[in-house]
Amino acid sequence: xxxxxxxxxxxxxxxxxxxxxxxxxxxxxxxLQWFYQSPGGSLVSLLSNPSGTKHTGRLTSTTVTKERRSxxxxxxxxxxxxxTYLCAIDRGNNNRIFFGDGTQLVVKP
Amino acid sequence: EAAVxxxxxxxxxxxxxxxxxxxxxxxxxxxMYWYRxxxxxxxxxxxxxxxxxxxxxxxxxxxxxASRPSQENFSLILELATPSQTSVYFxxxxxxxxxxxxxxxxxxxxxxxx
Numbered sequence: 001x002x003x004x005x006x007x008x009x010x011x012x013x014x015x016x017x018x019x020x021x022x023x024x025x026x027x028x029x030x031x032l033q034w035f036y037q038s039p040g041g042s043l044v045s046l047l048s049n050p051s052g053t054k055h056t057g058r059l060t061s062t063t064v065t066k067e068r069r070s071x072x073x074x075x076x077x078x079x080x081x082x083x084t085y086l087c088a089i090d091r092g093n094n095n096r097i098f099f100g101d102g103t104q105l106v107v108k109p
Numbered sequence: 110e111a112a113v114x115x116x117x118x119x120x121x122x123x124x125x126x127x128x129x130x131x132x133x134x135x136x137x138x139x140x141m142y143w144y145r146x147x148x149x150x151x152x153x154x155x156x157x158x159x160x161x162x163x164x165x166x167x168x169x170x171x172x173x174x175a176s177r178p179s180q181e182n183f184s185l186i187l188e189l190a191t192p193s194q195t196s197v198y199f200x201x202x203x204x205x206x207x208x209x210x211x212x213x214x215x216x217x218x219x220x221x222x223x
Contacts, residue, residue, distance in 0.1 A: 004151070033211065041197060043214040086151055088212075096167070097142075097212060099151030 132200030
């Protein structure tokens with residue numbers, strides 16, 4: 001079965017609204033990363049957050065390790081936030097990362 | 110300056126032909142990875158490497174070979190390309206520290222096999 005499941009699969013917001021993206025994983029993770037993939041395809045790491053809460057700019061990630069879930073909160077969304085957000089876990093035994101299928105976010109002006 | 114680069118960025122190949130995708134990293138990371146991404150899906154691991162001279166099979170290695178001749182370079186080789194290998198391929202490097210690996214990605218290569 002799939003190691004990482006993300007929800008929702010897609011999300012449409014008006015500019016200024018907040019977004020809440022979810023990531024659930026089926027095995028213990030020693031590392032969890034959130035990535036942003038632009039509409040052009042480039043991948044950028046946003047946050048590494050294996051446990052607890054982490055902030056960067058308008059992004060907040062909260063990972064509850066024992067419940068095998070993580071969330072990414074985007075506050076005051078902007079049209080430039082549009083793209084796909086990917087969650088990935090590393091179980092730490094051989095440095096292999098497993099990706100979810102992503103949440104496609106569209107922020108309308 | 111981009112730390113992980115890929116070439117070519119776009120490639121059109123014919124069925125049965127040989128395709129080599131190249132990746133170079135200047136992060137001095139031990140670990141390197143090749144993924145493919147199909148439309149609407151996340152990335153799937155094809156091959157990876159722990160260092161020069163090492164290659165390991167990922168989750169979908171069939172039809173692909175890999176080569177890691179140096180710390181900086183990691184190639185993905187399709188000996189006999191098939192249309193099912195049409196995809197976007199991403200290379201990444203990782204530091205592999207602390208029991209987890211933060212990975213840094215290249216810009217991707219779009220491969221079309223006709």
